[in-house]
Amino acid sequence: MSRSLKVVLAVALVAAPLATAMAGKLGLGREATPEEIKAWDIDIRPDGHGLPPGKGSVKQGEDIFQAQCASCHGEFGEGKDRWPVLAGGLGSLKHDRPEKTIGSFWPEASTVFDYIKRAMPFGNAQSLTDNEIYALTAYILHLNDVIKDTNFELGQSNFQTIKLPNKDGFYDDDREVAEKHFWNRKVCMTECKPEAKVTGRAQVLDVTPDGKSGPKVD
Numbered sequence: 001m002s003r004s005l006k007v008v009l010a011v012a013l014v015a016a017p018l019a020t021a022m023a024g025k026l027g028l029g030r031e032a033t034p035e036e037i038k039a040w041d042i043d044i045r046p047d048g049h050g051l052p053p054g055k056g057s058v059k060q061g062e063d064i065f066q067a068q069c070a071s072c073h074g075e076f077g078e079g080k081d082r083w084p085v086l087a088g089g090l091g092s093l094k095h096d097r098p099e100k101t102i103g104s105f106w107p108e109a110s111t112v113f114d115y116i117k118r119a120m121p122f123g124n125a126q127s128l129t130d131n132e133i134y135a136l137t138a139y140i141l142h143l144n145d146v147i148k149d150t151n152f153e154l155g156q157s158n159f160q161t162i163k164l165p166n167k168d169g170f171y172d173d174d175r176e177v178a179e180k181h182f183w184n185r186k187v188c189m190t191e192c193k194p195e196a197k198v199t200g201r202a203q204v205l206d207v208t209p210d211g212k213s214g215p216k217v218d
Helices: 003-023 034-040 058-068 110-119 130-143
Strands: 055-057 153-155
Touching: 055 058, 055 130, 058 130, 110 130, 130 153
Parallel strands: none
Antiparallel strands: 055 153
């Protein structure tokens, strides 16, 4: 028997029981317990699914924010250094330099609760109680003028009454309808019609030259 044939047979003998094992359970680890699954299943959906029982007020949230969040996000959500800005920017989305904050850009308040619950405070994630997260969410929404009453108490029962200003600023991806007339299996490479037109220039970045000729490059 040739050496190459022996190698093929050896590989086949090893692979056969491995394939059989992979067809069923591998015998490694154990099934996750309901408690372990519950610990991972903490996402909050826009329809309110996943919101835990609890409540917290704007005033309570202010104290928590100053102690846990202000060192990065500023006392009023204005952001410090390169940390994210949380408040402001309302009405700026059509500007050359829009401010995309929770109040100006985000469509759902549930995203605020969800992100805080999973990832904040930075470096000590998932250390806050659900009541503290409700209070923090209420305070951040207050910074964005979404909640105006400082005595307001946000909880599972009234969470869905909160509407963010840019809620209707998003829409489903409709490219299969809106752009279908552009789809063509035969790609045009020369003398294509219609001709390309310049519809905007990068003036904000100041990279568009004033003249038609560029600098000489050696």
